Amino acid sequence: MAGYRELLRAPGVARIIAAQLTARFPNGMTSLALLLHVEQTTGSYGAAGVVLAATSIGQAIAGPVTSRWMGVWGIRRVLTVTTAVCASAILVMALVPMALVGYMALGFIAGMSTPPVQSAVRTIYPKLVNSRQLTPLFSLDASLQEIIWILAPVVITIVATQAGTVAGLLLIVAILVGGGAWFILSPEVGRVRIPRSRRALGRVLAKPPVLLATVIGFLLIGACSAVEAAVVATFGHGGLEAGLVLAIFSVGSLAGGLTFGHIPMGPWAMARRFAVVAVGLSLTVVSLNFWWLGGSLLVAGIGIAPALAVMFAMTSASVKFSETAEAYGWIGTGQLIGAAAGSAVAGFLIDGIGPVGAFYAGAGFAIVGTxxxxVFVRGFPDLRHRDPSPLPDTEPVPVIT
Incomplete structure (x- = not known):
């Protein structure tokens, strides 16, 4: 913890972490709020699911594109425009009753305009600290983002059930605008200029570490989504046990990231950390008892934030600075698709064989990820004695002969 205290004392680090967590806080609220609002308006969970699918598709498409735009028009300009459009779309959905197709269209627009704060901040991090501190910073970031997934669903559920779904969506708009403004106006954001990438969109995926990080992210988040569905199916939507078990899962991730974030990352780091997740999720199929699931998911959670930290660090160390934002955008898209795939597979198995089927799915995703x-360990860079900062962008220098 002394190392993290030193890290947070570095100029601007604590401020930018707090600002980006606030700006991203709606990410943990929007899906649930839209689900509750559209279901209440239309009377159909199926309709709500279609709207969420449209929103997720928009996010998946936009991730690499809006992240790449930051190198063309600047971080602040892209974040300002996307924040304004996203907030406006959610505001209209909250205040204007409409047919299902209207909710779908606005959900898609909200997804497409989701501010690429995650790509921006992970591109900025290497400019804030020295190379020795960058790996712990990625680990701290991966750990603290669990706060979003622990608190945000609780907050939006309380507001939506006590004050109404319209109030819940208005709260999201307020945090989106306020947190976005705090992050956009942070001095660190203004000081960083991402060079324009000279490669075609998607070419960054030709780099093995970026492709591996995208695939691994798909499998890791797929496993987590399957487990979330399994827990809800086991204890019921209104059961306190479901919320407690999922909170334990997130607390395990937070603890794992803070505890192991300082460990150097060799080529086998991802396999070892993913193996911890696989072992924990494999144990869940033994019993659906509350205490057993809590203990199993605590073990599984310990590997999640450390695995995410490896993804962020290996990506940063493998691409040019002009390509980092787009690379993180592709990783985010992989995670979104993984979330959808994990939930879908879990849903079919719950209908077929019960909640234990979804736990089998989560374990399966984790085992495949390990x-x-x-198998592809040679594609992971060795960061034990290497600066994980992005590669410098270089241009030909004219020479007079």
Whole structure:
């Protein structure tokens, strides 16, 4: 913890972490709020699911594109425009009753305009600290983002059930605008200029570490989504046990990231950390008892934030600075698709064989992820004695002969 205290004392680090967590806080609220609002308005969970699917598709498409735009028009300009459009779309959905197709269209627009704060901040991090502090900073970031997934669903559920779904969506708009403004106006954001990438969109995926991080992110978040569905199916939507078990899952991730974030990352780091997740999730199929699931998911959670930290660090160390934002955008898209795939597979298995089927799905995703990390270990950079900062962008220099 002394190392983290030193890290947070670095100029601007604590401020930018707090600002980006606030700006991203709506990410943990929007899906649930839209689900509750559209279901209440239309009387159909199926309709709400279609709206969420449209929103997720918009986010998946936009991730690499809006992240790349930051190198063309600047971080502040892109974040300002996307924040304004996203907030406006959610505001209209909250205040204007409409048909299902209207909710779908606005959900898609809100997804497409989701501010690329995550790509921006992870591009900025290497400019804030020295190379020795960058790996712990990625670990701290991966750990603290669990606060979003612990608190945000609780906050939006309380507001939506006590004050109404319209109030819940208005709260999201307020945090989106306020947190976005705090992050956009942070001095660190203004000081960083991402060079324009000279490669075609998607070419960054030709780099093995970026492709591996995208695939691994798909499998990791797929496992987590399957487990979330399994827990809800086991204890019910209104059960206090479901919320407590998922909170334990997130607390395990937070603890794992803070505890192991300082460990140097060799080529086998991802396989070892993913193996912890696989072991924990495999144990969940033994029993659906509250205490057993809590203990199993605590073990599984310990590997999640450390695995995410490896993803962020290996990506940063493998691409040019002009390509980092787009690379993180692709990783985010992989995670979104993984979330959808994990939820879908879990849903079919819950209908077929019950909640234990979804736990099998989560364990399956994790085992495959561990195998991918082990089989393709040569594609992971060795960061134990290497600066994980992005590669410098270089241009030909004219020479007079």
């Amino acid at each position: 195998l991918v990390a082990a």
